[in-house]
Amino acid sequence: MPNDPDFQRRVVKAALDLLNNDDTPVLVEYPEEAPAAAKGDDDGWVCPISLPAQVRDPKEETITEALSREIAELAPWYDLAVQKSGRTTVGSSGFDVPAAGEFIVSFLSDGIPDSPIEGERVDRVLKWACDDLKAYYYEAMLAQPGGPSSLDLDEWFFGQTTAGAVFFGVQKVLLDDDDEINQFVGKERLIPRNQQYWSPLD
Amino acid sequence: MVRLRDLTDWDRQHILNADVPTFEGRPWTIPPPPAERRVAIVTTAGLHPRGDRAFTPGVGDYRVIPGNCAADELVMSHVSSNFDRTGFQEDLNVVFPIDRLHELVEHRDIGSLASFHYSFMGGGTHPAWMRESALKVIEFLREDHVNTVLLVPV
Numbered sequence: 001m002p003n004d005p006d007f008q009r010r011v012v013k014a015a016l017d018l019l020n021n022d023d024t025p026v027l028v029e030y031p032e033e034a035p036a037a038a039k040g041d042d043d044g045w046v047c048p049i050s051l052p053a054q055v056r057d058p059k060e061e062t063i064t065e066a067l068s069r070e071i072a073e074l075a076p077w078y079d080l081a082v083q084k085s086g087r088t089t090v091g092s093s094g095f096d097v098p099a100a101g102e103f104i105v106s107f108l109s110d111g112i113p114d115s116p117i118e119g120e121r122v123d124r125v126l127k128w129a130c131d132d133l134k135a136y137y138y139e140a141m142l143a144q145p146g147g148p149s150s151l152d153l154d155e156w157f158f159g160q161t162t163a164g165a166v167f168f169g170v171q172k173v174l175l176d177d178d179d180e181i182n183q184f185v186g187k188e189r190l191i192p193r194n195q196q197y198w199s200p201l202d
Numbered sequence: 203m204v205r206l207r208d209l210t211d212w213d214r215q216h217i218l219n220a221d222v223p224t225f226e227g228r229p230w231t232i233p234p235p236p237a238e239r240r241v242a243i244v245t246t247a248g249l250h251p252r253g254d255r256a257f258t259p260g261v262g263d264y265r266v267i268p269g270n271c272a273a274d275e276l277v278m279s280h281v282s283s284n285f286d287r288t289g290f291q292e293d294l295n296v297v298f299p300i301d302r303l304h305e306l307v308e309h310r311d312i313g314s315l316a317s318f319h320y321s322f323m324g325g326g327t328h329p330a331w332m333r334e335s336a337l338k339v340i341e342f343l344r345e346d347h348v349n350t351v352l353l354v355p356v
Contacts, residue, residue, distance in 0.1 A: 002293035005302065012302045013311060015352065016241070019233040087274035089291050091252045128256060128279065131287075139291050150288035192284045193212060 001034045045152035048144055049077060051161060063169075064105045066162045071101050071133075074140040081143035090135045093128035097136045100129040101163070107170045112177060123185040126170070130190055133163055151194070158195040167191060168199050175201075221328065239350040242316035242343055243267075247290065247297035247356040248280030248323035257281065257323040262331035264339055267298070267319040281325040297356045316348045324355075 001007050011030065018026050051070055061069075078097075082088045093100055094117070104126065106113055115122035138153050148156070158164040167190050174186025191199070206214050233239065248257045250265035256279035257265070267276065273294045278287060289296035300319070306312045320339050322332055343351065 002289050002296050005295070005305070008295050008299055009302045009305060012299050012352065013306065016236070016239070016306070016312065016350070019239075019350065020236070022232055024228050024230055085292075087272075087294070089277055089287070091277045092256060092279050124256070124258075127281070131279070135287065135291060138288060142288065142292055147292075150286045153288060189281065189283050194210065194284075 004035055007032075007035055045148040045156075047141065047148075047156050047160065049074070049141075063108060063162065063166060064102070067101050067105050067166055068098065070162045071098055071136070074137060077140035077143050078136055081139040084143055085139075088135070088139060090132045090139070093125060093132045095129055095132060097133065100132045100136075101166075103129050104133060104170060105166050107173045108166065112173060112179075112182065121181070123174070123182055123189075127185065127189050130167065130170075137161065137163060154192055154195050158191065158198045164198065168201075171199070172201060223329070234349055236311055237313050239312045240314045240316060240346075240348050241303055241312050241350045241352055242346065242348045243298060243300065243303070243319040243352050243354060244322070244339070245298050245319075245354040245356060246322045246324045247354070248278050248285075248325065249276050249290075249298055249321040250279065251275050252277050257325075259323075259325055260327055260331065262322070262327050262333075262335055264332075264335045265321045266342075267321055269300075269315055269317050269319060273300075280323055285325065297354060299352070299354065303352070312350070316343070316346050318342065318346060 010032065014030055018028070051073060078088075090097060093103075095103060103113075103116065107126070112122060115125055117125050134157065137157055141148055141153055141156070158167065171186045171190050174182045174190075177183060177186075206217065209217070249267060250257070251267065251271055252275050254265055257263075259281045276294060276298065278290055278297075280287070295301050298319070298321075300315075303312070303315055307315060320342075322335070
């Protein structure tokens with residue numbers, strides 16, 4: 001349970017107290033239910049930020065431009081999230097977020113590029129960049145009051161954002177490649193199992 | 203408490219079909235009194251300091267997290283796209299309860315915290331592949347005078 005230090009402390013204390021037994025390992029059920037989260041209720045969550053439409057008219061705006069604009073529109077909310085929490089989980093790839101977006105979307109325009117990091121396979125760099133981009137979007141949304149559940153965020157990201165559409169596009173590029181590792185990454189590493197149904201390939 | 207019935211069918215079957223070891227006997231040791239416990243965290247969340255090497259699937263190695271590592275310096279390179287990162291994004295303590303342990307030290311519920319903590323990554327890595335790394339980590343824990351480990355399987 002995030003941001004509930006009292007509950008967390010009780011759980012950790014209970015785990016450590018198991019060591020006070022003087023005989024045989026113990027496996028017990030923790031009796032306290034996690035406090036009801038003020039999110040993820042049955043009413044469904046609606047993104048409070050008005051993002052541009054996911055599908056753009058290619059005559060007016062390329063998907064690269066649309067992703068760049070989407071990233072920029074989320075920046076104030078991401079900054080607020082970092083300010084509130086004092087931390088960010090973005091930073092696995094070494095790219096800043098706009099650069100991560102440009103790298104990911106380049107798979108759609110230019111095909112699979114050479115790895116930008118010497119000695120690392122490009123699929124690994126892609127995975128880190130995707131994780132960073134997702135973290136940026138999710139942290140921006142988690143700054144909202146009465147925040148969304150993880151499933152809400154997945155549904156929003158993969159179903160409603162340009163970034164999600166880019167992920168599915170990159171997935172197709174990888175699946176169509178001859179390299180078996182790239183195919184595996186496309187199948188398993190980019191899209192959660194419970195979000196594959198958004199795929200235009202289905 | 204997460205229950206099997208709350209999981210998706212796929213996740214439930216994945217857990218039920220897990221290749222888990224069986225043990226002969228029930229080894230147990232009497233730990234020191236709480237006030238003498240020096241505690242380290244070993245998490246499987248795929249955490250590491252920003253700039254450290256990302257985890258590689260199937261390798262079973264570990265990363266060191268210094269006890270004074272700031273929360274903002276920890277990132278996650280867990281390989282699974284199905285791994286829910288939102289708890290970590292909201293609060294580091296969900297996967298690495300370092301603040302809670304500091305509080306337990308302040309309240310004298312435990313004695314002290316280790317100088318170093320450790321992170322592994324699951325994500326399809328069989329526990330047996332972690333054995334060699336785990337044995338090394340045990341040596342480091344002993345050198346750090348750790349006598350209690352809080353395992354955080356994520």
